[in-house]
Amino acid sequence: MLTTEQIESFNNQGFLRIPQVFTPEEMDRLDEDLEFIIQTWATESMGWTGPWRKVYMDESTEKASKLISIHDLYFYSSAWMRAVTKPDLVSSLSDLMGPNIELHHSTLHAKPPETGHPFPMHQDSAFYLHQDGRYLDVLVHLDDTSHENGEIRFLSGSHKLGHLEHITQTEDGPCTPHLPTTDYSLEDTVPVPAKRGDVVVFNVFTIHGSHINQTDRIRRMVRVGYRDPENKQVAGQSLGRPGLMVCGRRPRLVGDLAFSTEQD
């Protein structure tokens, strides 16, 4: 259960660190399975594209910069399935969002050593737009974070702005959604360093980003998205895919049909 102060702080700032949601033993198991997933299923790529790369990195760093990613870790590991449905975690989310909570997706972002990918300022609603802000993202920390390895950073109170238009096109073609670097800077953000086993929860509209990993060790975080099932998705990743109810029930809205077992 969260305290009144924690809930107020989340409502004002749009983010909250919750310490030690996962025990060291749970983290060992998650770590082991994450390494399996990274070795077996994940992909390493240049990461997010767009003109922001040249603002955040010099030429040689930009060329070397990499990101390891994969979605939906609970499709590959039962330890991750237990993690994303952990009652202590889910009950804290319920304190912030209400009684009914549906799991939407999860995504690994691992920043390899030294040139591990920075993230430009953005809102996650640009990747999976819903009708409103009843959506929480949870960053499960596999490693301690600090300025040196690119901790998560937030623009405090920015969730109150609602969804903003993002840059998605350049003259060279489509790019990963991000906010203009001329208007939004990492320098204006609040750093939220965290420990292995902590989670950092934020609203889908909270503007955030992170610096490059300059250390000689990988920095791994798994983002898990949860929504109020009445908050329907409008566009983006995992659109149309039902999620598990991890808390409460799915109310039936006008026009809703039960899930079919037939292929479309």
Ligand SMILES: O=C(O)CCC(=O)C(=O)O
């Ligand atoms: O991993 C990071 O540093 C940032 C991740 C992020 O921006 C996101 O998951 O939306």
